[in-house]
Amino acid sequence: MYASSETRDQDIARDASRPLDEHLADLRGSAAGFLQAAAGTADWARTVTLRNGVTDSASRIPFRRLIEVELHHVDLGTGYELEDLAEDFVTRETGFLAQRFTGHPGVVATTVVAEGRTWTTGGGAAGGPVTVRGTAAEVLGWLCGRRDGSALIVEGGPLPVLPPL
Numbered sequence: 001m002y003a004s005s006e007t008r009d010q011d012i013a014r015d016a017s018r019p020l021d022e023h024l025a026d027l028r029g030s031a032a033g034f035l036q037a038a039a040g041t042a043d044w045a046r047t048v049t050l051r052n053g054v055t056d057s058a059s060r061i062p063f064r065r066l067i068e069v070e071l072h073h074v075d076l077g078t079g080y081e082l083e084d085l086a087e088d089f090v091t092r093e094t095g096f097l098a099q100r101f102t103g104h105p106g107v108v109a110t111t112v113v114a115e116g117r118t119w120t121t122g123g124g125a126a127g128g129p130v131t132v133r134g135t136a137a138e139v140l141g142w143l144c145g146r147r148d149g150s151a152l153i154v155e156g157g158p159l160p161v162l163p164p165l
Contacts, residue, residue, distance in 0.1 A: 002051065034065055052165075054100070067093055071144060082137040082146065090136045095119055097143040100165075107160050114139040122160060131155040 002008035015023075044059040056064070070089060073080050082090075094112070098119035101107050108128030112119045114136045122128065132139065134152040141147025142162070149159045 005052070008051075038062065063092065063096075067096075071146070074146065082141050083135075085137070085140075087136070090140050091117060094136065094140050094143060097121075097140075097165075101143075101162060104163060106163055108157065110160050112139055112143075127157060128160075130157045130160060132159065 002011065038061075042058065044057070046058050047055050048058050048061070049055050050064075066089070070085055074082055074085075094114065094117075098112055098121040101110075101121040103124045104122060105124040107122030108125045108130055110120065110122040110128060111131045112121060113131065113133045117136075122130075132142070132149075132152050132154055134142075138147060138149075138151045142149040142152060142159070145162065145165060152159060
């Protein structure tokens with residue numbers, strides 16, 4: 001966990017150009033540390049505070065770790081795309097992000113539809129309701145800020161602008 005968003009951004013900028021072997025060593029080391037911490041006795045029902053003041057159940061930390069690995073794998077630009085993510089991962093992460101924006105004061109009431117599944121989100125801002133439709137990868141890309149939403153179909157108003165994660 002970073003002390004602040006600024007510290008996070010500075011560390012990313014500083015370390016981005018490191019050699020691959022250093023990145024892999026960090027990834028392996030953090031994975032080993034995570035497994036060691038997770039193997040110990042823990043209160044998985046407790047609430048934990050994450051970046052930007054977001055709170056969540058400790059029981060969701062393993063999935064949050066998977067999210068970090070999968071989405072940052074996409075971010076590397078090596079040909080691994082949102083379309084390559086496992087369907088169950090995409091469904092779960094889409095639901096998680098839709099829930100995260102529910103009631104947000106800057107997001108209008110929004111229904112999200114992707115490949116036969118429907119989620120609702122927003123509702124804290126005036127306007128709407130809006131329906132957003134697209135492929136599972138495009139919807140996830142918009143919700144997680146990795147795609148601009150231009151490939152989505154929007155009904156009832158403009159595409160909602162989502163807050164940063």
